Amino acid sequence: MAVALMQKIGILAHIDLKPEITGELQHLGLLHIEDLRDLAGQEEWKELVSPDEITDAQLETDIADVNVATDFLLGFAKKGFLAGLSGTKVHLTQDEYQSLTDKYDWKNLGDRCKKLTEERKEIISESDTLNSQKKMLLPWASLTVPVEEVTSTKNVEIFAGTVPHHNFAEFQKGLQESEARYYLEIVQAADDRAYLVVFHHRQDKDIVDEILNKTQFSQVTFPGMTGTAQDLIERIEQRYDELIQRAKGIENEGRALAQYLNRLIVIGDHLQALLERRKIPAKFARTSKTFFIDGWIRSSHLPLLKERLKEKFKQAAVFEIEPRPGEVAPSDYRNSKMVRPFELITSLYGAPSYFEADPTPAIVPFFLIFFAMCLTDAGYGMVLATLSLLGLKWLRVGANMRKLLKILFAGGLITTLLGALTGGYFGINFEELPPSLGFLTDLRSKIMLLDPLKEPLHFWIVGLVLGYIQLNVGVLVKFYWNLKNRRLLDAFVDQVSWLMLINSLVLFGFAKAGIVAGWIGSLSMAAAVVGAALIVLFYQREEKNPLARFFWGIYGLYGVTGYLSDILSYTRLFALGMATAVIAMMVNVIAGMVSNIPLVGIVLMLVVLIVGHLFNIAINVLSGFIHTLRLQFMEFFSKFYEGSGRPLRPFAFNFENSVIERRK
Amino acid sequence: MGGLEIALIGVALAVGMGGIGSSIGVGLAGQAASGVMTEDPGKFGRLLLLVALPGTQGIYGLLASFLVIMKLGLIGGGSVVEITQSQGFKLLFACLPVALTGLFSAIHQGKVCVAGIMMAAKRPEEMGKTLVLAVFVEFYAVLGLLITILLLFGKL
Structure with missing residues (x-):
C-alpha cells in the first residue's frame, strides 16, 4: 500500500570528477536529481547555480544526422500492422549494446543515408519541374518550328x-x-x-x-528552351526516365541498408542519453573547485550507490540530508511482481504522492472482475488470454505495452472463469444445439451460476453489489491510512461515519424488504442516525460559527446522493456484459443464415464467425477496459486517492526506441 | 398500420439514429486524427482508439434493432410473431432510449475525442485521461441501451 521509502542525499565532489561521476550515476540509474536552479532565488544558493543550459554541439549534430538517417531507413523497413499499432522497439542484450556503441562506426551509414535523402529530395523536385514543363509543352507538340524561333x-x-x-x-x-x-x-x-x-x-x-x-x-x-516542342518533350521524358532509374537505385540501396536500421535506432537512443549526461550538470550547484548534486534515492538503493561512489572516487562524499522545508519526496511504487503491471493504471491517473497510499494492490481484483464482467464469455476470455500471451512472447514492445498485455492476459483468464460461471461461450445458444451435443449443455449448466440473458436483473444486481463492495473498500483504505498516520479524528469522523450511514441504510432497506430480521433494521436505523449525526457535526470542523457549521454539516449529508450515483454507475458493467453477449449471439445467427447459401455457405459462415467474433472481442475489450478504468478513477479513487505525486525519475539511460534486455 | 410495421420503425430508429450519431462522431474524430497524422504518422495506433470510440453507439443501436428483429421472429427458423398495434408501439418506444442517447452522445463524444486527439498530439503520454473523459459521455448511451434491453427482455 505504501510507496517506497525515499532518502534525500547530497553528493559533493571535486569538479574534475564531474564527467566520471555523472557517467557513473547514469549507469547506476538510481538517483533522481533535483534541479538546484529552482533555488536560484534564495540568497545562499544564488552564487552557486547558473541558469544557463549546457549542451554539446557535436552531439546535437550527430543526433540530428542519426535522425535523418533513421527517418530515411524507416521508409524501407518492413513493419507489420500489429507492430506499428503496438509500437515495437528494438530489443538487444547488454553485450550487443556494448559492442554496438563501442565499435560500430555509424558515421559512414549516417552520411550515406543523409546523402541519399538529399539526392532523393533533388530528384523529387526536378521531376516536379519536368512534369510541369511537359504539361505546358504538350499542347504545342504539333508546332513544327523550334520554340526559340517564336x-x-x-x-x-x-x-x-x-x-x-x-x-x-x-x-x-x-x-x-x-x-x-x-x-x-x-x-x-x-x-x-x-x-x-x-x-x-x-x-x-x-x-x-x-x-x-x-x-x-x-x-x-518558352524561356531557355531550344528545339521543337516535340523534341523538348522527348528530352524531358528521357531525363525523367533517368531520374526514375536513379530513384530506383536509391530505393534499392535504401532497402539494402534498412537491415542496419535497428543499429541506428540504438545509436540514436545512446547519443540522446549521452547528451542528457552532458546536460545534467546544469542542475548541479558548483564552486570553483567543487560541485554538489542534490537528489533522491530509494532508501534501499542508497548502500549500493554509496559503495560504488566510494570505490571509484576518493574525492567524493555522499551524505544523507534533510529535505528542505516544504519539499516532498518523489514517489516510487513498491509492489509485488503480480501487482506491478497494474501500476500502469494508477500512473494513468496520477502517481501516488509520497504521503499517500498506493492504490494499485487494491484495484487489481476489482479491475479484473469488472473487466471480465464487461465480456462475460469464456470463449472470448480464452482468445484474449491466448492472444496477449502470444503478444508477450512475440511482440518486441516497450515496458508499458508489456504491462498492458499482462493486464489483458490476467483479464482474459478471469473472463474465462466468469464466462463459465455465466454460461457464455462465443454466444452459443445452447438450446439450439443438436441433441448429440447435449452433454455440453449439461456441462455448461453444471458450472453456470447465472444466465445473464435469462435473468438480466440478477446480473445487474451482481454488478451493483460488486460496486458497493468496491466503494466500501475505498472508504476502508482511507480509514486504514488515516489510522496508520495517526489521524484518528479524521478516520472516525470522515470514514467511520460514512461507513455506518451507508451500510446501515442498506441493512435498513433489507429489513424493510424482509430479507433480514426486523430488529436488525431498527438497530441499523440507530446506527445510521449516529453516522449522520457525526457527519453533520464534523463535516466542516474548521468552521467557527456553530450555525454555519451545522448547515454545512447538513450539506455534507447530501453526499449520500453521491454514493447512490456512484453505485448506479456500476450499471455499465451489466450493460456492457449484455452487449457483448448479444452481439456474439447476433454473429452466430448471421453465420447460421449465410451457411444456407449453396456452395460457398460454409466458407462464408467461417468468415463471418471469425471476423465477427474477433471484432466483438476487439470493441468490447476496448470499451470494457476504458469503462473499467473509469470506475477505478471516478468511483473508487474519489474515496481515498489524490494521485498528485511526482514520480521518481532516476537519471539513467532512458531509451525511447530500444530496450536493453537484462541477462537472464 | 399493423404492429409489425410499427415495431420496424423502432428497429429503423435504433440503428439509424445510433448510426447517424456514430458516423458524425467518428467523422469528426477521424478528421482531427488525419490532421495530427500529417505531422506524425506514427501516432496512428494511439489515435485509432480515440477515433473508434464514438463508434460504439452505432453498435448499441444495431444491437437493440437485432433484439427486436429476433423478438419478432423475422430471422432464423420459426414463423413471424403476430403482434398487435399496441405491442408494436411498445417495441417502438422501447427502441427510443438507445436511439436518442446514441444519436446525441456519439456526436458529443466525437467532439471530446477531437479535443483529446489535439491533446494527444502535444502530450501523448496523457492519452489515457482523454479516453476516460470520452467515456464519460458514452455512459449515457450505455444507460439508454440498458433501458432498451431491459424493456425488450421484459414482459412486452
Whole structure:
C-alpha cells in the first residue's frame, strides 16, 4: 500500500570528477536529481547555480544526422500492422549494446543515408519541374518550328498564347474586322483553350492588344528552351526516365541498408542519453573547485550507490540530508511482481504522492472482475488470454505495452472463469444445439451460476453489489491510512461515519424488504442516525460559527446522493456484459443464415464467425477496459486517492526506441 | 398500420439514429486524427482508439434493432410473431432510449475525442485521461441501451 521509502542525499565532489561521476550515476540509474536552479532565488544558493543550459554541439549534430538517417531507413523497413499499432522497439542484450556503441562506426551509414535523402529530395523536385514543363509543352507538340524561333522580328510581332474556347470566335472575328495586318497559326485546340501563334505588324500593336485583352488571351513563353516542342518533350521524358532509374537505385540501396536500421535506432537512443549526461550538470550547484548534486534515492538503493561512489572516487562524499522545508519526496511504487503491471493504471491517473497510499494492490481484483464482467464469455476470455500471451512472447514492445498485455492476459483468464460461471461461450445458444451435443449443455449448466440473458436483473444486481463492495473498500483504505498516520479524528469522523450511514441504510432497506430480521433494521436505523449525526457535526470542523457549521454539516449529508450515483454507475458493467453477449449471439445467427447459401455457405459462415467474433472481442475489450478504468478513477479513487505525486525519475539511460534486455 | 410495421420503425430508429450519431462522431474524430497524422504518422495506433470510440453507439443501436428483429421472429427458423398495434408501439418506444442517447452522445463524444486527439498530439503520454473523459459521455448511451434491453427482455 505504501510507496517506497525515499532518502534525500547530497553528493559533493571535486569538479574534475564531474564527467566520471555523472557517467557513473547514469549507469547506476538510481538517483533522481533535483534541479538546484529552482533555488536560484534564495540568497545562499544564488552564487552557486547558473541558469544557463549546457549542451554539446557535436552531439546535437550527430543526433540530428542519426535522425535523418533513421527517418530515411524507416521508409524501407518492413513493419507489420500489429507492430506499428503496438509500437515495437528494438530489443538487444547488454553485450550487443556494448559492442554496438563501442565499435560500430555509424558515421559512414549516417552520411550515406543523409546523402541519399538529399539526392532523393533533388530528384523529387526536378521531376516536379519536368512534369510541369511537359504539361505546358504538350499542347504545342504539333508546332513544327523550334520554340526559340517564336520571337518577334523587326517589323512583325510573333508570340504564342492561348484563348479560352468560348472566346475564340470573338477573337477571330475581332481580328478579321479590325484593320490590323495579322496572321494566326492555330496549333491545337485542347482543354477548353485554343493554342495559337499570333503574327502581326508592329504598327498594329494597339488594335491587336485591345482584342487580346478583351478575349482573355494569355501569352505563353518558352524561356531557355531550344528545339521543337516535340523534341523538348522527348528530352524531358528521357531525363525523367533517368531520374526514375536513379530513384530506383536509391530505393534499392535504401532497402539494402534498412537491415542496419535497428543499429541506428540504438545509436540514436545512446547519443540522446549521452547528451542528457552532458546536460545534467546544469542542475548541479558548483564552486570553483567543487560541485554538489542534490537528489533522491530509494532508501534501499542508497548502500549500493554509496559503495560504488566510494570505490571509484576518493574525492567524493555522499551524505544523507534533510529535505528542505516544504519539499516532498518523489514517489516510487513498491509492489509485488503480480501487482506491478497494474501500476500502469494508477500512473494513468496520477502517481501516488509520497504521503499517500498506493492504490494499485487494491484495484487489481476489482479491475479484473469488472473487466471480465464487461465480456462475460469464456470463449472470448480464452482468445484474449491466448492472444496477449502470444503478444508477450512475440511482440518486441516497450515496458508499458508489456504491462498492458499482462493486464489483458490476467483479464482474459478471469473472463474465462466468469464466462463459465455465466454460461457464455462465443454466444452459443445452447438450446439450439443438436441433441448429440447435449452433454455440453449439461456441462455448461453444471458450472453456470447465472444466465445473464435469462435473468438480466440478477446480473445487474451482481454488478451493483460488486460496486458497493468496491466503494466500501475505498472508504476502508482511507480509514486504514488515516489510522496508520495517526489521524484518528479524521478516520472516525470522515470514514467511520460514512461507513455506518451507508451500510446501515442498506441493512435498513433489507429489513424493510424482509430479507433480514426486523430488529436488525431498527438497530441499523440507530446506527445510521449516529453516522449522520457525526457527519453533520464534523463535516466542516474548521468552521467557527456553530450555525454555519451545522448547515454545512447538513450539506455534507447530501453526499449520500453521491454514493447512490456512484453505485448506479456500476450499471455499465451489466450493460456492457449484455452487449457483448448479444452481439456474439447476433454473429452466430448471421453465420447460421449465410451457411444456407449453396456452395460457398460454409466458407462464408467461417468468415463471418471469425471476423465477427474477433471484432466483438476487439470493441468490447476496448470499451470494457476504458469503462473499467473509469470506475477505478471516478468511483473508487474519489474515496481515498489524490494521485498528485511526482514520480521518481532516476537519471539513467532512458531509451525511447530500444530496450536493453537484462541477462537472464 | 399493423404492429409489425410499427415495431420496424423502432428497429429503423435504433440503428439509424445510433448510426447517424456514430458516423458524425467518428467523422469528426477521424478528421482531427488525419490532421495530427500529417505531422506524425506514427501516432496512428494511439489515435485509432480515440477515433473508434464514438463508434460504439452505432453498435448499441444495431444491437437493440437485432433484439427486436429476433423478438419478432423475422430471422432464423420459426414463423413471424403476430403482434398487435399496441405491442408494436411498445417495441417502438422501447427502441427510443438507445436511439436518442446514441444519436446525441456519439456526436458529443466525437467532439471530446477531437479535443483529446489535439491533446494527444502535444502530450501523448496523457492519452489515457482523454479516453476516460470520452467515456464519460458514452455512459449515457450505455444507460439508454440498458433501458432498451431491459424493456425488450421484459414482459412486452
